[in-house]
Amino acid sequence: MPKQEKLSMSWLLRYLKPVKGRLTILLILLLSSTGLQLIHPQIIQRFIDSAVGGDGMPILLRLAGLFLIVAVVNQLITVAVSYLGNDVSWRATNRLRGDLLRHCLKLDMRFHNVKTPGEMIERVDGDVTNISNFFAMFIVQVIGSFVLLAGILGFMFTVNVPIALVMTVFTLAAVLFMMFIRNLGVQSSKSEREASASLFGLIEERIAGIEDVQANGHVPYVMNRFHRLMRTVFLRGRKAWMLRVVPWNTTVVLFALSVTAVLLLGVHNYIIGELTLGTLFLIYQYTQMLNDPIEMLGDQVQEFQKAKSGMLRSRELLANRSEIVDGELDELPEGPLGLEFEGVHFRYNEDKPVLQDVTFAVKPGERLGIIGRTGSGKSSLSRVLLRLYNIDRGVIRVGGTDITKLKLPALYKRVGMVTQDVQLFDGTLRDNLTLFNSDIPDAYILETTEQLGLRHWIDEQPEGLDTHLAAGGASLSAGEAQLFALTRVFLTQPSLVILDEPSSRLDAATESVLQEAVERLMSQCTGIVIAHRLATLEQVDKIMVLGDGRILEFGDRKALANNPDSHYARLLASGREEELA
Structure with missing residues (x-):
């Protein structure tokens, strides 16, 4: 891992440490949800094979009831994960917002003379908002995604080795590609944030001087500046978005190829009698499920790029040092001072x-x-x-x-x-x-x-x-x-x-x-x-x-x-x- 990323992770963990208890609970819930997702297709497989094999209604009803229980429990866990993830996000990012604001208030006037209030609002709040999802779900979702991938692939090797190998190759190719291009959109995202900060600075500055703007007929000029900055935000945002979605587009292509190969192999094995109908459905279901963690990893790569741009800008702000250095004395003579x-x-x-x-x-x-x-x-x-x-x-x-x-x-x-x-x-x-x-x-x-x-x-x-x-x-x-x-x-x-x-x-x-x-x-x-x-x-x-x-x-x-x-x-x-x- 490059030195800069090690510093970013170290800086990130400093804000996650106070919420490590909640993160642990979040991880446990996510692993539980992953386990239930793995069980779901197996219940459907048993149901299909039991129905085709002529098993009695009591068995089918028990399997249907188990399916409903697992679905309800998984949904409740999903709600809990969403709530706890946002709770972790706000607790961690609000500490960061507080640190940024406290640091800004301590910087000298030479710094504040060249920064508009609107720009500083975007630095303290807007950049941190980009980090919020990273704080909330990045670590647990990445771990959960890898656990789900390992569970799917591990079980598939017990069902059919050739199909499992195809799915493994797809998974490794997608993950390695995302790792390789994980920083592709970071600088563009950072540039997008800078353009957004300039826009907020203009809005704040002009609203603060609204009397002069209206009294001197400067509204058309202000709107012209506004539209020019909006165009810059749009162009930079479009470029950043296009670079961030490269992982997702790549996984879509890889997934299409993988599904085609898996279904062809699965149908072939079903025709020659090596797979039951329920197992064929299980393979199809797991193939579809395999895309979920891959897509989730792709989404998290996008969030990582946006978060890293926010982290870079936040660390740049925190790296600014005031030229006003505190002294050591804290007492002055009583009474009027000369x-x-x-x-x-x-x-x-x-x-x-x-x-x-x-x-x-x-x-x-x-x-x-x-x-x-x-x-x-x-x-x-x-x-x-x-x-x-x-x-x-x-x-x-x-x-x-x-x-x-x-x-x-x-x-x-x-x-x-x-x-x-x-x-x-x-x-x-x-x-x-x-x-x-x-x-x-x-x-x-x-x-x-x-x-x-x-x-x-x-x-x-x-x-x-x-x-x-x-x-x-x-x-x-x-x-x-x-x-x-x-x-x-x-x-x-x-x-x-x-x-x-x-x-x-x-x-x-x-x-x-x-x-x-x-x-x-x-x-x-x-x-x-x-x-x-x-x-x-x-x-x-x-x-x-x-x-x-x-x-x-x-x-x-x-x-x-x-x-x-x-x-x-x-x-x-x-x-x-x-x-x-």
């Missing part, structure tokens, strides 16, 4: 630096306001601080500790961030405010929401905190969604909080209430405020002006405001807030 950037350089792409030699320090409890035009690097500062990306050079310290030395949960536990893009989930208001953390008491939730001006809205809901909120938060205004995001962060009681223009979506009255609440809530932590409006920075201690990834200005807010030559003072004097956009 922040230091020392010679930080960062770029998303090789040809375009985003942060260049950024150096500054914020003392515990201070508040820093960051301003700059679009593309100046404001949001990138927060991303590297939270280790969504690794910096290229330099050091970032939180509470005096290099963030690369910290475990990620320790960093996220003490550093919170509020962005303008608020993600709301399908769940209760409580779930959305606490992000499904049941340890936060309702009293603390309501106290925090009251300080942020959200309590009155919650009180108006029919079931309060138990009110159901649909995914996407269609029932919330943009301002209410922003308040949700603020509440989430402050419920965690962070020691360092980053606010990316928290009041950008609020009206003047709500913004005033919010500013007062933020003042109270930030009194116990260090604050970083990324601003697009100068009014947001009236309460900060220091100001940083960024331009093209460099610090153009950094200092005490009041001192900069009183210095007519400073960037900040010129912006205040001109009131040109649009320069910050």
